Amino acid sequence: MAFSPCEICGQRTARLALRGGGVLARCVDCGHLGRQLAGSPAFHRDRAYGGEPTLDAWRLALTHRLLTRARRPASVFEVGYGSGALLRRFLDDGARVGGTDPDQLGVAVDARVRAHGRLYDAAIEDLTADVEPVELVYGIHVLEHVQDPLRTLRHAAHLLAPGGTVQFLTPAGDSDGLRLYGRAWWMLEDPTHVRFFSAESLHRAARSVGLTDVCVTRPALDSLVTDAASLARLARPRARPHGVLALRPVLAAGVATAPVVLAARALRPALRPTLHLTARKAR
Numbered sequence: 001m002a003f004s005p006c007e008i009c010g011q012r013t014a015r016l017a018l019r020g021g022g023v024l025a026r027c028v029d030c031g032h033l034g035r036q037l038a039g040s041p042a043f044h045r046d047r048a049y050g051g052e053p054t055l056d057a058w059r060l061a062l063t064h065r066l067l068t069r070a071r072r073p074a075s076v077f078e079v080g081y082g083s084g085a086l087l088r089r090f091l092d093d094g095a096r097v098g099g100t101d102p103d104q105l106g107v108a109v110d111a112r113v114r115a116h117g118r119l120y121d122a123a124i125e126d127l128t129a130d131v132e133p134v135e136l137v138y139g140i141h142v143l144e145h146v147q148d149p150l151r152t153l154r155h156a157a158h159l160l161a162p163g164g165t166v167q168f169l170t171p172a173g174d175s176d177g178l179r180l181y182g183r184a185w186w187m188l189e190d191p192t193h194v195r196f197f198s199a200e201s202l203h204r205a206a207r208s209v210g211l212t213d214v215c216v217t218r219p220a221l222d223s224l225v226t227d228a229a230s231l232a233r234l235a236r237p238r239a240r241p242h243g244v245l246a247l248r249p250v251l252a253a254g255v256a257t258a259p260v261v262l263a264a265r266a267l268r269p270a271l272r273p274t275l276h277l278t279a280r281k282a283r
């Protein structure tokens with residue numbers, strides 16, 4: 001199997017064999033990972049969405065806090081807004097909101113966001129509309145899905161007012177999870193996850209589109225059920241079309257083990273399964 005060069009830095013990629021079976025293409029220079037579903041099926045579920053409503057509500061509150069830690073923006077644009085739940089938080093804060101989403105998930109959009117937001121139905125890479133510049137452009141777990149991540153970041157930067165900020169959350173391909181769980185790593189359950197950034201490749205991607213003050217961190221609180229879900233997949237490797245979190249005992253284990261997971265992540269940040277990119281557009 002021949003691998004194409006790294007989509008971020010253009011260097012050679014090599015085969016990374018996963019524990020349990022399957023391969024990813026790993027950049028020898030920046031550690032960026034490419035995934036072809038045929039090469040690493042990893043008992044993936046049927047659909048992209050594998051969440052759970054209660055967990056989604058928690059995640060929403062935590063993500064909103066993470067995005068507004070530095071300051072509350074007066075205008076935001078969300079890449080892949082889904083149901084618009086996060087945009088609704090910003091709208092309720094008094095911000096001007098907008099976003100684009102190709103509606104892959106086919107979910108209903110919050111009525112207030114639909115009424116007051118400037119919404120587009122294109123993939124970010126294809127967005128050609130003349131959007132009024134905003135203070136914050138963000139995307140929560142979208143970079144691992146898009147067709148072209150550099151074009152996505154370029155368009156995101158284009159939507160920023162001078163001095164504005166982009167923030168993206170994406171699974172960490174250089175976290176312990178992939179090494180520990182191999183093909184059972186929960187981030188491989190989503191069939192539309194086609195890449196996993198390393199901190200280095202995410203850094204390079206942001207710099208290559210002209211963003212400045214690039215910072216990549218590993219938030220402790222994102223994707224708290226990753227370990228329980230991965231362990232369940234490791235213990236019983238088999239097809240689960242609806243995903244492992246559709247099983248109540250796995251979900252309950254995820255919630256029950258959250259304090260232990262948090263303690264472990266505090267001691268060892270490499271266990272954290274998410275990367276958080278923050279970068280600015282020069283004034």
Ligand SMILES: [Zn+2]
Pocket residue numbers: 006007008009010011027028029030031032201
């Ligand atoms: Zn690379």
